[in-house]
Amino acid sequence: MITFDFEKPLVEHEKKIAELRAYAKEAHIDVSPELASLERKRDQLCAEIYANLTPYQKVLVARHPNRPYTLDYVRLMCQDFLELHGDRRFADDLAMVGGFATIAGRRIVLIGHQKGRDTKENLKRNFGMAHPEGYRKALRLMELADRCRLPIVTFIDTPGAYPGIGAEERGQAEAIAVNLREMIGLGVPIICIVIGEGGSGGALGIGVGNRVLILEHAYYSVISPEGCAAILFHDSSRNQEAANALKLTAQDLLSFGIVEEIIPEPLGGAHRNHEQAAALVKDAILRHLDQLASLSPDQLREQRYQKYRAVGVFTEAQQLLAHPAPS
Amino acid sequence: MSILSRIRRRRPVIPDGLWMKCQSCEEIIYTKTLYEGNKLCPKCGYHYPLSARERIALLCDEGSFVERDAYLIPLDPLQFPEYLDKQEKSRSKTKEYEAVVTGVGRIEGIATAIGVMDFGYIGGTMGSVVGEKVTRLIEHACTERLPLLVVSASGGVRMQESIIGLMQMAKTSAALYRLRQARVPYISLLTNPTTGGTTASYASLGDVNIAEPKALICFAGPRVIKQTIRQELPEGFQTAEFLLEHGLLDMVVPRPELKATIARLLRYLLNLPVAGPEAAA
Numbered sequence: 001m002i003t004f005d006f007e008k009p010l011v012e013h014e015k016k017i018a019e020l021r022a023y024a025k026e027a028h029i030d031v032s033p034e035l036a037s038l039e040r041k042r043d044q045l046c047a048e049i050y051a052n053l054t055p056y057q058k059v060l061v062a063r064h065p066n067r068p069y070t071l072d073y074v075r076l077m078c079q080d081f082l083e084l085h086g087d088r089r090f091a092d093d094l095a096m097v098g099g100f101a102t103i104a105g106r107r108i109v110l111i112g113h114q115k116g117r118d119t120k121e122n123l124k125r126n127f128g129m130a131h132p133e134g135y136r137k138a139l140r141l142m143e144l145a146d147r148c149r150l151p152i153v154t155f156i157d158t159p160g161a162y163p164g165i166g167a168e169e170r171g172q173a174e175a176i177a178v179n180l181r182e183m184i185g186l187g188v189p190i191i192c193i194v195i196g197e198g199g200s201g202g203a204l205g206i207g208v209g210n211r212v213l214i215l216e217h218a219y220y221s222v223i224s225p226e227g228c229a230a231i232l233f234h235d236s237s238r239n240q241e242a243a244n245a246l247k248l249t250a251q252d253l254l255s256f257g258i259v260e261e262i263i264p265e266p267l268g269g270a271h272r273n274h275e276q277a278a279a280l281v282k283d284a285i286l287r288h289l290d291q292l293a294s295l296s297p298d299q300l301r302e303q304r305y306q307k308y309r310a311v312g313v314f315t316e317a318q319q320l321l322a323h324p325a326p327s
Numbered sequence: 328m329s330i331l332s333r334i335r336r337r338r339p340v341i342p343d344g345l346w347m348k349c350q351s352c353e354e355i356i357y358t359k360t361l362y363e364g365n366k367l368c369p370k371c372g373y374h375y376p377l378s379a380r381e382r383i384a385l386l387c388d389e390g391s392f393v394e395r396d397a398y399l400i401p402l403d404p405l406q407f408p409e410y411l412d413k414q415e416k417s418r419s420k421t422k423e424y425e426a427v428v429t430g431v432g433r434i435e436g437i438a439t440a441i442g443v444m445d446f447g448y449i450g451g452t453m454g455s456v457v458g459e460k461v462t463r464l465i466e467h468a469c470t471e472r473l474p475l476l477v478v479s480a481s482g483g484v485r486m487q488e489s490i491i492g493l494m495q496m497a498k499t500s501a502a503l504y505r506l507r508q509a510r511v512p513y514i515s516l517l518t519n520p521t522t523g524g525t526t527a528s529y530a531s532l533g534d535v536n537i538a539e540p541k542a543l544i545c546f547a548g549p550r551v552i553k554q555t556i557r558q559e560l561p562e563g564f565q566t567a568e569f570l571l572e573h574g575l576l577d578m579v580v581p582r583p584e585l586k587a588t589i590a591r592l593l594r595y596l597l598n599l600p601v602a603g604p605e606a607a608a
């Protein structure tokens with residue numbers, strides 16, 4: 001598994017554990033008390049490192065190639081998943097998956113960005129960057145869920161909507177805009193979960209919900225730290241500064257009231273334990289489905305509208321004397 | 328967002344001098360003619376950018392525009408480096424408090440809720456104030472049953488407000504959902520340039536979408552696309568004419584015909600009684 005520079009103490013510690021194990025096996029001696037103590041120390045170290053990640057380190061964790069993706073969660077937390085395909089207009093975008101699923105005996109429609117685990121799969125999944133047909137497929141499935149009165153759960157995990165010629169020709173902006181408008185009007189509960197990368201409009205395109213939740217080490221931002229650094233500092237290597245400035249961590253988003261809840265990740269990040277990550281996500285989904293179950297379609301629409309209506313930080317004066325008046 | 332710097336570089340600069348070189352056809356033109364002619368190059372018809380106030384003067388019946396929410400002032404929720412400084416500079420440059428001016432005016436006598444973005448204010452980017460003013464305008468149009476016209480000129484979501492800026496896309500689109508439910512018509516006019524999150528929210532959601540000739544309209548900027556796909560972009564890519572050809576716009580309308588065209592559209596959208604010679608025919 002890929003490890004990060006900031007995990008170096010952890011990696012060295014794990015090496016020590018492995019060495020001790022190998023030695024014990026060879027020498028046929030019992031080292032279990034020593035091993036237990038070393039493992040305790042490793043867990044402590046891991047917890048410490050992950051509790052103190054910088055914003056940019058979180059971005060790296062959110063992009064970890066072993067991180068669970070949408071279909072991993074589906075496999076680990078749902079039964080009877082029936083994938084549905086196509087936008088009925090142009091193509092089936094494999095960077096966006098969706099279909100019927102059952103979670104703890106409840107029927108839902110689940111939609112999410114899908115990244116690939118290796119190069120071959122990434123070519124198919126376009127690194128989780130959807131084209132307009134992906135957003136149109138997502139909306140088709142959401143409207144279907146609305147007609148069937150099934151709650152919608154979306155999994156957000158994309159560097160962004162794909163910036164390409166075909167995407168522009170087929171109206172990437174229009175596809176996302178229409179989703180933003182139409183998601184407001186759906187009469188079923190919508191729960192959106194940022195499981196990895198929340199890349200700007202491409203994330204928001206399936207991200208308008210009654211609840212927006214985010215995993216502990218996921219991020220959500222208007223632009224990638226690299227892109228921000230290139231524009232702002234004319235230097236894409238100053239991505240750590242940019243990540244700090246963008247306030248893109250789960251913890252920042254909670255403080256702004258953009259997300260309702262942070263879903264904790266397993267020790268050392270979701271990529272270290274898919275099963276546990278899925279259990280934690282499942283638990284959050286069920287809790288929020290319960291909370292929303294009593295709301296009528298109109299109440300759901302109203303709650304969702306007011307949630308977005310309230311976002312914005314500004315001040316309003318009766319008049320301003322200290323500034324030049326508009327001409 | 329990321330194309331902002333590119334747009335800035337391409338942004339026409341109109342010098343104070345008597346004569347200038349047209350940045351499109353490179354002909355020498357008399358600056359005064361440019362200003363008297365809606366900022367069109369008299370030689371090639373290139374559309375120079377209009378400020379929000381110039382645009383309002385172009386589209387509204389004289390003296391009919393009444394501004395709303397004029398004193399919404401941006402803050403700095405993220406304490407983003409140099410943001411307050413940028414606000415101050417844009418304020419003194421444009422004499423505007425933010426990147427959109429909203430209000431109600433008359434277009435050939437038809438009362439219309441109008442929002443006009445000003446590219447001069449931090450690249451016409453959408454932060455909390457733009458999102459709030461546009462949303463309030465849509466809500467006003469909805470309550471008063473006034474047709475809505477939004478003129479966009481924008482570098483997308485304002486990076487300095489990151490996620491809070493991004494959410495303005497959802498907020499404005501949510502208000503447009505209600506406007507649509509109420510069957511109040513909306514015309515979106517896209518001008519050079521309209522990009523990023525603005526294109527991916529209200530600018531694309533008009534019942535009728537129109538644009539000025541040669542305007543750059545896109546989701547991702549040309550530079551970002553070029554970097555991603557590593558190949559040359561087709562001729563005229565992401566211009567208004569390109570979008571028209573690809574079914575994303577209803578029409579491309581030169582500036583001198585804009586007001587009359589919008590008025591004609593409004594009369595259909597509002598199903599106003601046919602008057603004058605047309606009624607007799």
